[in-house]
Amino acid sequence: MKHRETVTIAGKEYTLIAEEDAGYTQKVAAHVDAQLKQILDSAKVSVTDAAVLAALNVADEYFKEVEASENLRRQLKEYLEEATKLKLELSEAKREIFKLQNKKA
Numbered sequence: 001m002k003h004r005e006t007v008t009i010a011g012k013e014y015t016l017i018a019e020e021d022a023g024y025t026q027k028v029a030a031h032v033d034a035q036l037k038q039i040l041d042s043a044k045v046s047v048t049d050a051a052v053l054a055a056l057n058v059a060d061e062y063f064k065e066v067e068a069s070e071n072l073r074r075q076l077k078e079y080l081e082e083a084t085k086l087k088l089e090l091s092e093a094k095r096e097i098f099k100l101q102n103k104k105a
Helices: 022-042 048-102
Strands: 003-009 012-018
Touching: 003 022, 012 022, 022 048
Parallel strands: none
Antiparallel strands: 003 012
């Protein structure tokens, strides 16, 4: 279900239509607004230029998070492979122990 939400970014109101709930939409808009305000407060640029710089900052954050996520996935895959290897070794050790116990009996 789509939701209609009015947000304020750089002092201008925008009506957004999104699948996500109002809280999420407000959070996203607040992030963009904060990026714009930070740029506008620190540099003498137009709102348009600030919007482009904010978009670059958000894109940078996005790509860094994607890379971090991929690294975590890779690390998790390695851990799962190691766990599988250790399970096989444990199984082999248990079989060996079982054989040794049966030889004594």
